[in-house]
Amino acid sequence: MVLGSLFRRLPAPGGKILVAYASQTGAAETIAWRTANALAGSSLVKVAALGSLTAAEMAEAGTLLVVTSTYGAGESPDSARAFERKTMAQPQAFKGLNYAVLARGDKKYDGTFCGFGKSVDRWLAASKARRMFDVICVDGDDDTEAMTRWAEQIVKLGGATRVEQLMPGPAQDWFLTERRLLNAGSAGGETWHIALTPRDAEHLNWTAGDIAEIWPRNADTVVDEFLTQHNLNGELSFRWRGHWTFLRDIIAHSRLPKPHEVEGIALSWLVERLEGFPAREYSIASLPQSGRMELLVRKAVREDGSLGLGSGWLTHVVAPGGVIKLRLRPNPNFHPPRDGAQILIGAGTGMAGLRAHLQYRQMKKLREAWLLFGERGEKTDLYYTDDIKAWQADGTLARTDLVFSRDASPKRYVQNLVSEQGADIARWIEGGASILVCGGLQMAAGVQAALVKIVGQEKLDQMTQDGLYRRDIY
Ligand SMILES: Cc1cc2nc3c(=O)[nH]c(=O)nc-3n(C[C@H](O)[C@H](O)[C@H](O)COP(=O)(O)OP(=O)(O)OC[C@H]3O[C@@H](n4cnc5c(N)ncnc54)[C@H](O)[C@@H]3O)c2cc1C
Ligand SMILES: Cc1cc2nc3c(=O)[nH]c(=O)nc-3n(C[C@H](O)[C@H](O)[C@H](O)COP(=O)(O)O)c2cc1C
Known part of the structure; x- marks a missing residue:
């Protein structure tokens, strides 16, 4: 038997599990609930905001799963600020507590990637709790690899789940119905009013405070040109970012490779290598009762004069009536x-x-x-x-x-x-x-x-x- 597995044996299914979350914009909170739901069939599961817990409640948890994001520069989300300052200020007595941490972050915050999740992990270890497996760092919404490792551990704890059930659902089609510059002549960056309507009216469903995640795209003409140039059939489907997707859509949402990077390579390998554009988040500026989603978007301009990926797409690239891939993210912390x-x-x-x-x-x-x-x-x-x-x-x-x-x-x-x-x-x-x-x-x-x-x-x-x-x- 490998030594590591001797010390890291997971507790038997059927015990008590506390899922504690700390989330600023809702992503970690959603994963926490999905994790709890997956475990509820086999264990006695409780879900709580990390910031609301006392050290005594944590000590009695049996098994503790922490799902958290990171803000500022390696800091906790707002709801766990006081917890970080007070409860985490010194090690606690957590002997007998089994724990694991799922840390959400963004790799663009290089030095502080998943910083708060890692701090929680170190603090729990210093408090003599037993780490069941290493902290799992998740880079944004599309990190299937990290989420698969989390799903596998949940299954070992007795849960019934697959990675798809823990990941955010697919984006929906929305159409650009209005775009208006609001601050002509401003000394600052251009600010645009953007209105969108969904292909399917059932997606007119959010609460004040929620967030729209938007995937920038290459213009349709650019996609058509790429498909023709490389003799590709845009109607073929591939598994991409966890969902079956038409090649045309994959190309539309990826940084396009240079011609010499594509020459002679197998189509499946091309799809695997395509680097998808990341999503951009925008606070929703309207209610669904208005029948449309309105956003207020500041156009970002880079030093070389090129437009920001997301704001450039919304304010200048997508044509009126054009399709916008959008996913609603509930943001309970700002409801x-x-x-x-x-x-x-x-x-x-x-x-x-x-x-x-x-x-x-x-x-x-x-x-x-x-x-x-x-x-x-x-x-x-x-x-x-x-x-x-x-x-x-x-x-x-x-x-x-x-x-x-x-x-x-x-x-x-x-x-x-x-x-x-x-x-x-x-x-x-x-x-x-x-x-x-x-x-x-x-x-x-x-x-x-x-x-x-x-x-x-x-x-x-x-x-x-x-x-x-x-x-x-x-
Ligand atoms: C919860 C939340 C809510 C938000 N709500 C809003 C909102 O309501 N309205 C709004 O306008 N924004 C909002 N944002 C910000 C928004 O998500 C984007 O970050 C913003 O639009 C800029 O993204 P971009 O893709 O246009 O620019 P990017 O391409 O990310 O560039 C942004 C900046 O990064 C630098 N940069 C990036 N790449 C390069 C490069 N290759 N070379 C040089 N410099 C570079 C430049 O300074 C550039 O101006 C929100 C963000 C969050 C997290
Ligand atoms: C203002 C701001 C600061 C952030 N700082 C960090 C950071 O220091 N390190 C990191 O890994 N992620 C950082 N992130 C990324 C978030 O942790 C990431 O988007 C996470 O998925 C959000 O999850 P949540 O919705 O549960 O809060 C930051 C995000 C924002 C908007």
């Missing part, structure tokens, strides 16, 4: 909190997520919302003025504070606004208001620092725990 007063804070394309929430509040006739929003210039960059006026007119917005960085000297940003309005924000929070923050990382960090000064870290941790402080940040 509407309880129906009370609410402070909505954001900047730039952060208006997207806030708009969906304001539409939700308008639909439910909720009052007492306060919008604090920042952009560059009032004349060029104030999006959705008609919406804001309508929300003010019907009472959805009780208060609106806008700040435009380029119109003031020295520059003022939304985080400055938050600090200036500290006394009123503290009063709203005391009265039970929730806080939503949407937009870029730098803005969100500034806003968080301002909020900590206003209400203190403890209170903000408690609000996070209670689902009253929620962020959709990137």
